[in-house]
Amino acid sequence: MSEIAWRAFANSAIISTIATAISVAVGTLAAYGMLRFPKKHDGFALQLLSVRMFPPIAVVVPLVILFSALKLADTHLGLILAYAAFTLPFSTWMIRSIEEVPTELEGVARIYGMSQFGAFVHIVLPLIRGGLLATALFVFILNWSEFLRALTLTSGGIVTVTLQVANCVSASSGKLYGVQAAMGTISTIPVIVFGYLIQRHMVRGLTFGAVKR
Template sequence: AGQVDALPGVIAIYLAVVLPFMIWTLRGFVANIPVELEESAMIDGCSRVGSFFRITFPLVGPGLVATAIFGFIQAWNEYIVAYVLLSSPNNQTLTIWLASFTTNHGPQWGPLMAGATLTGVPVVAFFLVLQRYLAGGLTAGAVKG
């Protein structure tokens, strides 16, 4: 009982898996921002919070977008945890719902492909909204050599 067959339990596991990846990725973006930029903003009269929102946050923006896209796709495509923990049809994720189109007689290709197409729509929409910020974010967090 407890968190078995409950969405909060699956969400907690998704956070435990995806959040370290996102923090590790964002660290590369934040580490590339020179401290001198914040210091010069404070010399010009910005507070610590003001320099964060006016200087640091805009520079980390592309990294946030890239990390958000990767984290979203990683959580969206997860199958095993949801398959093991969720048994009720009301709590199943889309990946488990798609697997239900495979029966003992083989896959039902029509409904399976229609469901797969509909399942991909939110990912494509999420990417299209954020794509203009992605190009800078993918290269900005690379390791310095």
């Protein structure tokens, strides 16, 4: 592949990986807070999920204006923040497997001197590891295949895989369908590798199972 194509793959790998890590980390904390302290967050879970109901095109113009004012347009940081923000509701609801972890386990940890956060880190997180990895895979797929926000928030400085596939055009031949097909096939490799590495956690993660009462 050409240097431009390799740069596009590198950009997508950096942006998708960091955005996925941020989305899953923040989503885990949000899910834990909503499930363990429900009276303080009445209705927030539904409000968070409602963000996914808006079509992406509806918020593109305000997002472009905001990112241009903050000088985040056409930057890695801008795309990372945009990707993480739009996948956060999805990751939060996927990680609701925390609900399956008995609160009694955290209570015992608190009796032995652990703080609330310590019990979360040392007791809850290991038990929902499968759910976290499954969520990370799905969020990574969403980020890796994102096109609209990459198209509207960049102007040629940052090119992702999806943009590079769309740009496979020749002045003499028009659309280079063979090149597009080749790049599209190669672009599935990171997702396949990631899925293979976490396959033993997938069944448990997709059933939202951690510990059954």
